[in-house]
Amino acid sequence: MTTALPCPHGEHDLSIRDVEGHVGYACGECRGAWLPRSYLQSIGLERHFSVERFESLLLAQATSPADLSCPKHCGALQRSQIKGIDLDWCPTCHGVWFDRGEIAKLLAQYRSRQHKGGDDGGLDAGDVFDIADLVSGLFDLLS
Ligand SMILES: [Zn+2]
Ligand SMILES: [Zn+2]
Numbered sequence: 661m662t663t664a665l666p667c668p669h670g671e672h673d674l675s676i677r678d679v680e681g682h683v684g685y686a687c688g689e690c691r692g693a694w695l696p697r698s699y700l701q702s703i704g705l706e707r708h709f710s711v712e713r714f715e716s717l718l719l720a721q722a723t724s725p726a727d728l729s730c731p732k733h734c735g736a737l738q739r740s741q742i743k744g745i746d747l748d749w750c751p752t753c754h755g756v757w758f759d760r761g762e763i764a765k766l767l768a769q770y771r772s773r774q775h776k777g778g779d780d781g782g783l784d785a786g787d788v789f790d791i792a793d794l795v796s797g798l799f800d801l802l803s
Contacts, residue, residue: 665685668728668729668731668737668757669689672689674694674731682699690759694755695755695756696732700754717742721740721741722739723741726739731757732752743769
């Protein structure tokens, strides 16, 4: 766990971020975030988030291989589009990469959903928004 992970976008390394006891990785350069499967699982235990449902959603919405490599050196990431947001994930270790722009979109959707105060009927939307919640915590630590 002490080995630095490279950012999928370049030469720089990701730094370890501890959010409410969950260990994720963030890039201080491009401000993306890498969440390993263990992170998603630990969110799941606390917030009743289903990692399995999220992963099946990623699989069902897969669009194309991403032009990015897994920080854990598994190979190319797979891109999926969920509710207009592109997420890149690793089919081998099941980590998920969030680009900064995609995090911004997630947060915008999250806020408008809170504003409406209800379910918009989207399948598994709550799961995705719960992740946005945690990812925003990750980025609060960076700024
Ligand atoms: Zn980066
Ligand atoms: Zn991987």
